Amino acid sequence: MTHEAWPARHRFFVETPLRVGAACSLDALAHQLTAVLRLAPGDAVTFVNGDGCEYLVSVTTLTPRHAAGEIIAVRSTHTDPRRHLTLYQCTLKQDKFEWVLQKGTELGVSRFVPVVSARSIVRPAAALRSKHTRWLAILREATEQCGRTRPPELAAAVELDAVTVPAGVHGFVAWEGAESAPGVDDAVAAVLRAAGEEAPPLALLVGPEGGLTDDEVRTLVAQGWQTVTLGRRILRAETAAVAGIAVLMARSGELDA
Ligand code: SAM
Numbered sequence: 001m002t003h004e005a006w007p008a009r010h011r012f013f014v015e016t017p018l019r020v021g022a023a024c025s026l027d028a029l030a031h032q033l034t035a036v037l038r039l040a041p042g043d044a045v046t047f048v049n050g051d052g053c054e055y056l057v058s059v060t061t062l063t064p065r066h067a068a069g070e071i072i073a074v075r076s077t078h079t080d081p082r083r084h085l086t087l088y089q090c091t092l093k094q095d096k097f098e099w100v101l102q103k104g105t106e107l108g109v110s111r112f113v114p115v116v117s118a119r120s121i122v123r124p125a126a127a128l129r130s131k132h133t134r135w136l137a138i139l140r141e142a143t144e145q146c147g148r149t150r151p152p153e154l155a156a157a158v159e160l161d162a163v164t165v166p167a168g169v170h171g172f173v174a175w176e177g178a179e180s181a182p183g184v185d186d187a188v189a190a191v192l193r194a195a196g197e198e199a200p201p202l203a204l205l206v207g208p209e210g211g212l213t214d215d216e217v218r219t220l221v222a223q224g225w226q227t228v229t230l231g232r233r234i235l236r237a238e239t240a241a242v243a244g245i246a247v248l249m250a251r252s253g254e255l256d257a
Pocket of ligand 1: 207
C-alpha cells in the first residue's frame with residue numbers, strides 16, 4: 001500500500017507480535033482514541049513493534065473503556081537506523097536530558113547510556129533508576145512520532161569510570177578542550193574510509209553542563225575513546241549531543257532519503 005494510501009497517521013508502539021488478519025485489543029488506547037484523537041469504528045491506526053514494518057489496524061469496536069481492532073495490512077519501512085550509534089550522555093538537568101533523548105531518537109540513535117561523571121548534577125547512578133520508566137516512554141513517543149518502528153535501547157545509568165568502548169565499536173568523546181583533535185566530521189570520515197564496507201558501530205560520549213575533567217578525558221582516551229572537537233565555540237551539552245549525532249549520522253548516510 002503506498003504512503004499516500006496508508007489511511008492511518010496515528011502510530012503506536014506495541015510489544016506484541018503482529019500479523020495481518022489477527023484481531024487485537026486496543027483497550028489500553030481506548031481513552032486516547034476516543035477522547036483525544038476522536039476516532040470512531042472504521043477508522044484506522046498504525047501499530048509498530050520494532051520488526052521494521054508498519055501494521056494497519058482497523059478499529060472495529062470503540063468505547064471510552066474498551067476498544068478492539070483487526071490488522072488489515074502491513075508494509076515494510078526503511079526508517080530504522082542501519083548504522084548503530086550509541087550516545088553516552090553525561091546526565092544533565094532533567095528537561096535537557098529528556099530533550100537529548102527525544103532529538104537523538106529522531107536522528108537515529110540506537111542506544112542511550114546515561115553516564116554519571118564528576119560534574120554531573122544528578123548522582124549517583126542508582127539515583128537515576130526512578131527516571132528509567134519515564135525515559136523509556138519518551139523514547140517510545142519519539143519513535144511513534146518520527147516514523148521508526150524500533151525504539152532505541154536505554155541502558156541503566158553508569159558511573160563514568162565504568163564506561164569502556166565496547167569491542168568492535170569506534171568511540172568518540174566530544175571535548176571542548178581538544179585543541180589538536182580532529183573535528184568530528186573529519187574523524188568519522190577517516191574511520192568510515194578506513195573500514196570500507198565493514199564500517200563499525202559508533203559511539204559518542206558528551207559531557208555534562210560543567211564539562212568533563214581533564215582526568216576523566218585522560219582515562220577515556222586510555223580506554224580507547226578518540227577525542228574530537230565540535231568547533232571553536234563552547235556548545236551547551238544538549239547542543240553538542242545533537243550536533244555530534246547529526247554529523248555522525250549524516251556521514252553514515254542516515255540523513256539521506
Ligand atoms: N567545560 C565547559 C564549561 O566549563 O562550562 C563547557 C562544557 S560544555 C557546556 C558540555 C559538553 O559539551 C562538554 O563536556 C563537551 O562534551 C561538549 N562540548 C561543548 N562544546 C564543545 C566543543 N566545541 N567541542 C567538543 N565538545 C564540546
